[in-house]
Amino acid sequence: MPEEFNIAIAGGGIGGLTLALTLHRAGFTSVIYERADVIAELGVGINILPHAIRHLVDLGMLESLDSIGIRTRELIYETTTG
Ligand SMILES: Cc1cc2nc3c(=O)[nH]c(=O)nc-3n(C[C@H](O)[C@H](O)[C@H](O)COP(=O)(O)OP(=O)(O)OC[C@H]3O[C@@H](n4cnc5c(N)ncnc54)[C@H](O)[C@@H]3O)c2cc1C
Numbered sequence: 001m002p003e004e005f006n007i008a009i010a011g012g013g014i015g016g017l018t019l020a021l022t023l024h025r026a027g028f029t030s031v032i033y034e035r036a037d038v039i040a041e042l043g044v045g046i047n048i049l050p051h052a053i054r055h056l057v058d059l060g061m062l063e064s065l066d067s068i069g070i071r072t073r074e075l076i077y078e079t080t081t082g
Contacts, residue, residue: 008033021059047072 007023009016012034023030048056048065056065
């Protein structure tokens with residue numbers, strides 16, 4: 001068991017939540033401090049890139065992500081001239 005620390009995470013966005021889960025997996029307890037009164041959807045979609053997905057899968061999130069998301073089959077970036 002790791003040494004005891006008091007770990008505070010400022011912000012409950014994807015970064016803070018991922019950090020908290022990563023710490024939890026490593027045996028550390030943390031407390032997330034979020035300044036927003038309410039966590040609400042913005043109404044926009046988020047495309048999670050492969051390197052980030054890999055980390056979330058390592059954290060055991062694949063099933064949850066598949067239940068709410070759509071897997072990207074193809075992503076194309078184009079300039080104004082194609
Ligand atoms: C419209 C839009 C579309 C986007 N689309 C994509 C996309 O498709 N793919 C992608 O990878 N990224 C996308 N992004 C970017 C992505 O949302 C951010 O990179 C990501 O949310 C950053 O996560 P974060 O946890 O670092 O910060 P945030 O999500 O900004 O979370 C930070 C949290 O910390 C809280 N906070 C701040 N200061 C304090 C404090 N002092 N004390 C306590 N709490 C605090 C804030 O209230 C907030 O909840 C998009 C962003 C926007 C706005």
